[in-house]
Amino acid sequence: MKTEDGVTSPGATLVVTVRDELRRQIQSGVYKAGDRLPSESRLTQDFGVSRTVIREAVAALRADGIVEPKQGAGVFVLAAAETTPQFRDIDTDRVSSIIEILELRTALEGDAAALAAQRRSPAQEEDIIEAFQRLTTLAREDKPTADADFAFHLAIAQAANNPRFSEMLSLIGIAMIPRRMLHRDGDISTPPDYTRVLEQEHGAILSAIQNADPDEARRAMRTHLKNSQTRYREQLRLARGQG
Known part of the structure; x- marks a missing residue:
C-alpha cells in the first residue's frame, strides 16, 4: 500500500501505515478540526485494505486523542483544545x-x-x-x-x-x-x-x-x-x- 506521495512504508503493518497516513493528513490540514473523516467504505477503497484495518487505525488515532467517533454521524477530527485529556502521572518505569x-x-x-x-x-x-x-x-x-x-x-x-x-x-x-x-x-x-x-x-x-x-x-x-x-x-x- 502507498501513501499519498507514492512512498510505500517498508516493513510497516497495514494498520500502522493507514494510521500514520491519516495522522499526516490531519497534521498537514487535509482534514481540519471539526472535519468528518471519509466513511469507512471510502477509506477501505482509498487505502486498498479491509474495514478491520481501517477500524484499528481509527481506534489508534482515537486512543491518541486525535479523532472522536460520534454515533450515527461518523468520525471527526478533534481540535487540540478538545482532545480528551490523558491520565496524568503514568510512569512506564514504575x-x-x-x-x-x-x-x-x-x-x-x-x-x-x-x-x-x-x-x-x-x-x-x-x-x-x-x-x-x-x-x-x-x-x-x-x-x-x-x-x-x-x-x-x-x-x-x-x-x-x-x-x-x-x-x-x-x-x-x-x-x-x-x-x-x-x-x-x-x-x-x-x-x-x-x-x-x-x-x-x-x-x-x-x-x-x-x-x-x-x-x-x-x-x-x-x-x-x-x-x-x-x-x-x-x-x-x-x-x-x-x-
Missing part, C-alpha cells in the same frame, strides 16, 4: 503505574464484557469477531499487536451499548496497552507461549459474549486482565534489567 491502569481496566471492562454479552447487535458481534481474528493473526505472525489489542477491547466496550465505556477507554488512551507504552514504535519481545495464551484468553471472552453469558464474559475478561498484571510485572522487571 511497575505500580502499569498495574494501576490494569486494575482500573479489570473493574471497567469486566462489566463492559458482561453488558456486551447481553446487548450486542449482530453487527457489533461481527466487529468483535473480526478484531479477534486480526489480533490472533498478528500474534501468530509475531507482529506488533498493540493496536489490534486496543481495537478488540474497544469493540467490546462499544457492544456494551453504553457510550461511557468506550469514552473511558479513550481517556485511558495509550496506557490501555502496556506493551505499547513500553515501546511506542513497536512491541516488546514476545514470550514463547504468549501467542497461545493471548489467543486462549481473548477467545474465552469472545465465546462468552457469543454465548450470551454475561457472568462468564465478566469472569473471562477479569481473568485475562488479572493475568496481564502478572505477566507485565515479570516483563517490566526483565525489560528494566531488574532481574
Whole structure:
C-alpha cells in the first residue's frame, strides 16, 4: 500500500501505515478540526485494505486523542483544545503505574464484557469477531499487536451499548496497552507461549459474549486482565534489567 506521495512504508503493518497516513493528513490540514473523516467504505477503497484495518487505525488515532467517533454521524477530527485529556502521572518505569491502569481496566471492562454479552447487535458481534481474528493473526505472525489489542477491547466496550465505556477507554488512551507504552514504535519481545495464551484468553471472552453469558464474559475478561498484571510485572522487571 502507498501513501499519498507514492512512498510505500517498508516493513510497516497495514494498520500502522493507514494510521500514520491519516495522522499526516490531519497534521498537514487535509482534514481540519471539526472535519468528518471519509466513511469507512471510502477509506477501505482509498487505502486498498479491509474495514478491520481501517477500524484499528481509527481506534489508534482515537486512543491518541486525535479523532472522536460520534454515533450515527461518523468520525471527526478533534481540535487540540478538545482532545480528551490523558491520565496524568503514568510512569512506564514504575511497575505500580502499569498495574494501576490494569486494575482500573479489570473493574471497567469486566462489566463492559458482561453488558456486551447481553446487548450486542449482530453487527457489533461481527466487529468483535473480526478484531479477534486480526489480533490472533498478528500474534501468530509475531507482529506488533498493540493496536489490534486496543481495537478488540474497544469493540467490546462499544457492544456494551453504553457510550461511557468506550469514552473511558479513550481517556485511558495509550496506557490501555502496556506493551505499547513500553515501546511506542513497536512491541516488546514476545514470550514463547504468549501467542497461545493471548489467543486462549481473548477467545474465552469472545465465546462468552457469543454465548450470551454475561457472568462468564465478566469472569473471562477479569481473568485475562488479572493475568496481564502478572505477566507485565515479570516483563517490566526483565525489560528494566531488574532481574
